[in-house]
Amino acid sequence: xxxxxxxxxxxxxxxxxxxxxxxxxxxxxxxxxxxxxxxxxxxxxxxxxxxxxxxxxxxxxxxxxxxxxxxxxxxxxxxxxxxxxxxxxxxxxxxxxxxxxxxxxxxxxxxx
Numbered sequence: 001x002x003x004x005x006x007x008x009x010x011x012x013x014x015x016x017x018x019x020x021x022x023x024x025x026x027x028x029x030x031x032x033x034x035x036x037x038x039x040x041x042x043x044x045x046x047x048x049x050x051x052x053x054x055x056x057x058x059x060x061x062x063x064x065x066x067x068x069x070x071x072x073x074x075x076x077x078x079x080x081x082x083x084x085x086x087x088x089x090x091x092x093x094x095x096x097x098x099x100x101x102x103x104x105x106x107x108x109x110x111x112x
Contacts (some may be wrong), residue, residue: 002025003025004098004103005096006021006064006094006103007020012061018108020108021080023035024077027079034050034051034072036079038090045095059095
């Protein structure tokens with residue numbers, strides 16, 4: 001069964017960190033482009049970070065460059081999003097995606 005399951009969301013103060021995880025089943029992360037999206041309150045869903053399938057090249061939204069890092073673990077078949085120096089505007093539901101497959105999302109709230 002092809003499935004993406006996110007975890008790791010929560011509430012954190014500004015400046016804090018979280019690591020989101022995406023457990024992948026039904027295909028291998030090593031041969032798929034993987035990405036993280038987010039949708040904040042009243043906002044459109046937007047691309048946050050992506051990693052290509054073979055070379056592992058990463059790209060980031062300008063708003064998260066230097067603060068977020070996308071990575072993958074081939075052995076565990078997982079994708080991660082390390083988020084540092086979090087800001088209130090990072091508050092959103094974060095989704096893992098590969099092609100037309102989406103996870104259910106994990107909620108991140110940044111507030112003092």
